[in-house]
Amino acid sequence: MGMLEVGLPVPRFDARDKVTGRERYAADHCPEGLLWAGAKRAGIPHGRVLGIDTAAAAALPGVRAVLTARDVPGTNRQGIVHKDQPVLAEDRVRHCGDPVALVLAETPEILREALDRIRVDLLPLPGVFSPREAMAPGAPLLHEKGNVLLEAVIEQGRALEALAGCEVVVEGSFAVPFQDHAFLETQNGTAVREADGRIVLVVSTQAPFRDRFEIAHALGLQVPDIRVQSPYLGGAFGGKDGATVQCLLALAALHSGGRPVKMQWDRQECFAAGYKRHAVEMHYRLGAGKDGVLRALHARLLYDTGAYAHLGGEVMELGMEHAAGPYRVPDALVEGRCVYTNNPVAGAMRGFGVCQVSFAFESMMDLLAETLGMDPLELRLKNALRRGDRNAAGVTLVHSTGIVPCLETLRRQELWTGREAWKRRAGPFKRRGVGVAAVFNAMGYGRGLPDSAIAKVELTGEGKIRIYSGVSDMGQGNASAFVQMAGEILCQDETGMELLQPDTDRSLPSGSSSAGRTTYTYGNALIRACRSLKEKLIHRAALLLMAETTEGMALLPGRVRHLPSGREVPLAAIARILPEGDRTCTDQFIMDVSRDATGTGQAFPIGFPHVFFSYGAHAACVEVDELTGKAEVLDYLAVTDGGRVINPRNFEQQVQGAVAQGLGYALTEEVLLREGRIANPDFADYVLPTFLDIPDIASRTVETVEETGPFGMKGIGEVGVNAPLPAVANAVRDALGIRFRRSPLTPERILEALRAEGRRGGEGNP
Amino acid sequence: MIAFVLNGKAVEVNVPAAKKVVDLLRLDLGLTGTKEGCGMGECGACTILVDGEPRLSCLLLAGQLEGRTVTTVEGLSPGEDLHPVQRAFVEEGAVQCGFCTPGMVLSAVSLLRENPNPNRREIREGMSGHLCRCTGYVKIVDAVEAAARKKGEGDPS
Numbered sequence: 059m060g061m062l063e064v065g066l067p068v069p070r071f072d073a074r075d076k077v078t079g080r081e082r083y084a085a086d087h088c089p090e091g092l093l094w095a096g097a098k099r100a101g102i103p104h105g106r107v108l109g110i111d112t113a114a115a116a117a118l119p120g121v122r123a124v125l126t127a128r129d130v131p132g133t134n135r136q137g138i139v140h141k142d143q144p145v146l147a148e149d150r151v152r153h154c155g156d157p158v159a160l161v162l163a164e165t166p167e168i169l170r171e172a173l174d175r176i177r178v179d180l181l182p183l184p185g186v187f188s189p190r191e192a193m194a195p196g197a198p199l200l201h202e203k204g205n206v207l208l209e210a211v212i213e214q215g216r217a218l219e220a221l222a223g224c225e226v227v228v229e230g231s232f233a234v235p236f237q238d239h240a241f242l243e244t245q246n247g248t249a250v251r252e253a254d255g256r257i258v259l260v261v262s263t264q265a266p267f268r269d270r271f272e273i274a275h276a277l278g279l280q281v282p283d284i285r286v287q288s289p290y291l292g293g294a295f296g297g298k299d300g301a302t303v304q305c306l307l308a309l310a311a312l313h314s315g316g317r318p319v320k321m322q323w324d325r326q327e328c329f330a331a332g333y334k335r336h337a338v339e340m341h342y343r344l345g346a347g348k349d350g351v352l353r354a355l356h357a358r359l360l361y362d363t364g365a366y367a368h369l370g371g372e373v374m375e376l377g378m379e380h381a382a383g384p385y386r387v388p389d390a391l392v393e394g395r396c397v398y399t400n401n402p403v404a405g406a407m408r409g410f411g412v413c414q415v416s417f418a419f420e421s422m423m424d425l426l427a428e429t430l431g432m433d434p435l436e437l438r439l440k441n442a443l444r445r446g447d448r449n450a451a452g453v454t455l456v457h458s459t460g461i462v463p464c465l466e467t468l469r470r471q472e473l474w475t476g477r478e479a480w481k482r483r484a485g486p487f488k489r490r491g492v493g494v495a496a497v498f499n500a501m502g503y504g505r506g507l508p509d510s511a512i513a514k515v516e517l518t519g520e521g522k523i524r525i526y527s528g529v530s531d532m533g534q535g536n537a538s539a540f541v542q543m544a545g546e547i548l549c550q551d552e553t554g555m556e557l558l559q560p561d562t563d564r565s566l567p568s569g570s571s572s573a574g575r576t577t578y579t580y581g582n583a584l585i586r587a588c589r590s591l592k593e594k595l596i597h598r599a600a601l602l603l604m605a606e607t608t609e610g611m612a613l614l615p616g617r618v619r620h621l622p623s624g625r626e627v628p629l630a631a632i633a634r635i636l637p638e639g640d641r642t643c644t645d646q647f648i649m650d651v652s653r654d655a656t657g658t659g660q661a662f663p664i665g666f667p668h669v670f671f672s673y674g675a676h677a678a679c680v681e682v683d684e685l686t687g688k689a690e691v692l693d694y695l696a697v698t699d700g701g702r703v704i705n706p707r708n709f710e711q712q713v714q715g716a717v718a719q720g721l722g723y724a725l726t727e728e729v730l731l732r733e734g735r736i737a738n739p740d741f742a743d744y745v746l747p748t749f750l751d752i753p754d755i756a757s758r759t760v761e762t763v764e765e766t767g768p769f770g771m772k773g774i775g776e777v778g779v780n781a782p783l784p785a786v787a788n789a790v791r792d793a794l795g796i797r798f799r800r801s802p803l804t805p806e807r808i809l810e811a812l813r814a815e816g817r818r819g820g821e822g823n824p
Numbered sequence: 825m826i827a828f829v830l831n832g833k834a835v836e837v838n839v840p841a842a843k844k845v846v847d848l849l850r851l852d853l854g855l856t857g858t859k860e861g862c863g864m865g866e867c868g869a870c871t872i873l874v875d876g877e878p879r880l881s882c883l884l885l886a887g888q889l890e891g892r893t894v895t896t897v898e899g900l901s902p903g904e905d906l907h908p909v910q911r912a913f914v915e916e917g918a919v920q921c922g923f924c925t926p927g928m929v930l931s932a933v934s935l936l937r938e939n940p941n942p943n944r945r946e947i948r949e950g951m952s953g954h955l956c957r958c959t960g961y962v963k964i965v966d967a968v969e970a971a972a973r974k975k976g977e978g979d980p981s
Contacts, residue, residue, distance in 0.1 A: 073914040076922030077906065077929060079857020079897035086856035166847075240957050242861040242869055242923040292859070292923030293957050325862045533921025533958045707917040711959060715920060718960030741866035741955065749948040749961045 061615070062545020062552060064769050067707035071538040071557065072290060072531070083292050084262040087248045089318040093122055094169045095310040096321065098159040098176045099330060100151035103400035103734025104185035104198070107149050110159055111177040118175060120168035123313045125160040130309060132278030136301040138268070139663065140367035142201060143403070145276050145305040151180065152200050153365035153400055154735055155331035162310050162319060187733055189339070189360045189397035200365060200398040207363055208371035208396045210661035212378050214452045215389030220354035224345030228425045232342070232418040232799045234783075236362075236729035237335035237722075239407055240746055241532075243292020245302035245332060246322035249311040257311050258285045262292065264299040264530050265570035266560045276305045277312070284308070288560045294532035295719070296406030297333050299572050300368055329739035333405035334729055336373055336396075337362040338414040344422045350432050352441045354389040355450065357381045359415065361396040361404070368405035370396045375665040376500060377411030382450030383419035384461045384498040384673055385441040390450040400734040406572060408719065409779040412499050417801060420495040420784030424791065434788070435474070438496045438675075439465045452655035453667045458762035458772065460699025461496060464675035467697045467758055468494065473677055474695075480679065481793075487684045490692075493788025495678075498671045499777035501574040502649045506664030509575055509649035512566035513583035515544060515591050516642040521616065521630030523548055523591070524556040525584065528568025529576045531559065534775050535708045536577045540584055542705055543768060547588040548595075549613045554629070566644060574672065574773025577704070579649050581768030586645035594643060595632060602627045602635065650766060670764070672772045673699040676717070676781035680789035687809030689790055691721055694753050696778055699760045702770030706759075713757040713778045720782030722747040725802050828889040831899025841887030846870045848886045849896060857897040857926045861955070868954035871927035872896050878931045878953075897926035900933065909933050912971035913964070920958035928954050932968045941972055 060068050075081040112124040127134055127146040134148065135141040147158045158178050163169035186192035192205040199205055221227055247261035257279070263269055266286040274281045291298060303321045310319040323331065338361050345354040359377060363370030374396040381392040407413075427434040443449055445459040468474055477492040484490040503509040514526040525544055531537040541555050558564060568580050596611045599618035603625050605611065610621045619626045633641065652669035659666035679693035696713050703709045726745040730737040738744045763770040783801055791797045796811050827836045830853070839848055846863075849855045849872070861869035863882050870881040873895040901907045906914065909932045919925050928951065935942065935950040942950065947968045948961070956964065 067917070069914050070917065070919060072922065073917075073919040074906070076919050076925050077897075077910040077913045078901060079855075079926045081922060082856065083859075083923065085859070086850075088851060088854075088856075240955075242859070242867060242921070242955065242957055244861075291921060292861075293921040295957070325864070533923075535920065707963075711917055711920055711963065714960035714962050715958045716960075719957070740864060741862050742864070746955055746957070748955065749952045749965070752961050754944070754962050754965070755960055 060551065062542045062550060062555065064542055064546040064704050067705055068542060070535055070708060071541040071552065081290055083243055084260050084289050085243050085246050085292065085322060087260045088320065089248060089250065092248065092318045092320045093162045093164065093314050094166050095160060095162050095307060095319045096169045096173055097157035097306060098173050098178065100147065100154055100156040100158055102151065102180055102182055103154050104183040105151050105180035106183060107147060107151060107158065108179040108181055112159060114175040115161060115172040118168060118172050120164040121172045122162040124172065124176065125309060125313060130277065132276050134276060136272050136276045136305055137367055138300050138369055139371065141275065143301065143366040145309060153402055155402060157306065160306055160310060162314055185400035185734055187399055187401060187731065189362050189395065189399060192397045192399050205398045206395055207367050207398055208374060208661060210378065210394050210659065212392045212451050212659045214450060214658065217354045217356050217389040217391035220389035221343055221345040221356055224353050225348045226426065226429055227343055227345045228422060228429055229343045230422055230425060230799060232340045232421060234338050234414045234417055234801050236337045236402065236404065237407065237727050238329060238729055238744060239295045239297035239332065241293025241295060241297060244323045244325060244328040245298065247303045247307050248318055248320045249307035250318040251311045251316055256283050256285060257308050259304065259307055260287045260289065261304055262298055263288050263304065264294050264532055264572055266530065266562055267567040268570060269304045270562055272301050273305050273308045277308055286562045288530045290559060291530060291532035295408045296410065296572065298532065299406045299570055300333065325741065326739045329736050333368060334364065334402050335407035335413065336404040336411065340415065340418040342418050342422050344426060346426055348430065350430055350437050350440050352385055352387045355382050355387045357392045359394040361394065362399050362401060363396050364399055364401045364403040366403045368403050370404060372665045373406065373411040375662045377415045379451045379500065379667055380412045380498060381415045381419065383423065384443050384496055386443055386447050387450040401731055402736065408716065408776050409499065410776065413723065413780050416495065416497050416780040417783045417787065421787055421797065424788045435465060435469055435494055442496065451667050452658060453652050453669060454654050457670050457766065458701055458764040460760045460762040461498065461673040461675065463760040464673050464697040464699050465496060467760055468675045468677055468695065471695055473679060473693055484681060489682045489684060489793040490680065491789040491791065491793030492677060492679050493785045493792055494675065495781040495785040495788065496675045497777060497780035498673045499574060499780060500668030501578060501670040501672065501773045502668060503573055503575065504665040504668045505651045509569065509579055510646060511568035511580040511583040512644060512646045513580060513587040514566050514642055514644045515587045517591065517595065517629060517633050517636065518556065519633050521628060521633045522554055522556050523550055524558065526558050526565040528560055528565045529580045530571040532571055534712060536571065538708060539577045539581065539704050543581055543584055544588050547585060548592055549615060551615050554616050574776050575649065578767055578771065578773050579647055582647035583645050585768050586647065587643045590643040590645060595629065598632050598636060599627045602632065670772060672774050672777040674777045674781055676785045678782065678785035678789045680786055680793060682790060682793045682808060684812060687805035687812060689725060689786065689803050689808060691753055691786060695756045697758045697760060698774055698778065699762050700774030701764035701767050701772035702761055703759055704769060704771050709759065709774065710757045712775050714755045716775065716778030717755050717782055718747055718752045720779045721752060723802065724783040724786040726804060728802050826886050826890050828891060829893040831895060837886065839886050841885060843886040845881040845884040845886055845889060849881060855896050855898050859923050859926060861923065869924050869927045871930050873930050873934060876934060876937065878934045895930065897929060900929065907933065908974055909936065909971045912967040912974065916963050916967040916970050918959065918964045918967035924954055924956045928964060932971065935968065936972055936975065940975060944969060
């Protein structure tokens, strides 16, 4: 068993249990005597609920209960920032996935039959299916306050005047569709009301501590009466941050006569009722001098947030904050509107609003390079942010800022230096191109709410070190990082370590697993707690060994040694003499926020601005088949600044996984909507990248040291997803001479553009 | 009664012949190592081996198991020692959320039995019925390659 040293590629702590099938995800929990819960969905995008006939369903043998909004004891409202989403619809449905009734049944078969028997009398209402329709005069209103969830401005300097004085101005409009998270474990959980009245849930969730407040608010319960356990998740990527099954399950538990209830969405329900990445329309004007120095930007962004707020305003905030890219832009005006529609609910997804604007700003940078006749990489390097600069949102970069070394590293790679020769080797009817993209992604919740974690470590009765993780592990490997960090400080190998996934009764509130903050924030708290535990163990060992002081005592795997005498005491022996209350250490941490940019972004209740960023420079080598229109990524390189690397292999996992999701977003993934209905709600028609679509993604690191981070690290789960779309679009432009402003770049779109060009490359604006 | 061999042991189950095998394994037999990701044969998470061949247990009915030999991930390494393919998945970093992993491991075992020395292209083609949303597939290809290499170097089984 290897030592757990920070910086080494030690195998993931969770891998063994996952590879043997022993790990129990929420979906694997099937308590004795359970009832199955399921929701009847609206099925239409907008309508008035005239009545719900549940009699035929309730009469079915094996049906325990059929519940509607009338059975919800509390506010019947959920939502992380805005409480606008009903647990069960009342008089109105606002998107196809809105739940109108909840059934509890003895078997999944009876549940399905009962759901079919519910008759919902719906009067269809006119819907709005794009932000423009929703903002048109006289448009039907989805919510009392109107269809605009949030309208905001981030401004630095005087962008419009500066643009008027620029030697070169380039302009472009871009559009990106909804993307589905497509985690493999669909939304699910179990709940039971125990004899003392408490409700205990096991849920596939990114935010177990917040879930208690959501449930309590919606159902009129007390937070301490709710316990949420969050086992390892089978993927989430933002899609399990917020209410999915939680309130429905807790409601079911109130009506199950003390029996456990289980709810598991199937894939179609996951598509219909799950959250999505926002569709966005973007209009950009970017001004520069003839020397290529950026002077001014005016960006207008329109986010389609679907039927409910979820984190729409916060997602848009992050997009607006990143709208100018990782560049110095002295005068910048970014205007954003986040608008309700009768589309599926959009919310958090890896890249959180930034993915979308990255397509726009990195396409604009290439457009500017073309206009000026400059090398696209040199143009980026010339304008790239350096530590001490003020970014376009007005934040002075006082922390690690590694975009320049990322670009410099990329510039040295064979894939970049040898690109012209590589392009010339394209076969008949093939065109090759190489594109770059420079991106960044903020870490943490931002200003306005504490990004906090409370870590707890324990010396178990058996003498092992147990971490009580307060933040879910959806697959990104934060739990393994915690074990590695604790092992480093406490000098333990893997056999000496245990880790419990979040349980609101046993671990301590540490926020959500999101925002690139999970390992950073909890890790910082954990380091402090581990240092205290180390001091405690050494002190107690000194007592046991009758040493006069703690000097010369060393914590070693499974034991403490008095180095001068060589005498040792096993950790298990220390555990035996310590009262239980003396075996744990806790400590806490709050992430710093920017004190800068106080004069703008006032419309944002929370989130604006951020002060820590990870950076990346990517290159995509793309071959386009002129006959089929298929763009294939043959080679891909990602250079990442995520501070110091805790575990190089797990770092690569995050980068490669993010790039793959980004390539799906670039090439095939699009939730097809026909008046609010999803036309491709399964994996047969929603096309995810497969083994045959993703190349051997190369990853290089630029290891800055983020001195506030645990062992110098920053979050890197998100930054990698932002670059593939612009890198691919820039590569396709390089290959065909056609710039795509609408994603994904499907064979159909490329073929259509080629046909419009008479099958020949050349300038064009499809 | 449906009789088959499950992970080396003869079993008889009394369930409707039309029950989906993934439900039989997970709900009736408690073998939750087999995962369900889509329920319609698109993702590969529910893959099991039937007479050594990878099959999608969400598309199989219990009656189809009569007289067959079934291996689930639980049957691959009944003791503490991992199967070489499992070990390669751990060591090469092929596991992230892990929900696709059991199915991937079983397909890889079958692939290496058919083709003990596949190149990366052949691995990609052989595994292409499986979706993974976390890894970008690179380290899974690495793991299958490593398992083949170790087998070639004389690692048992």
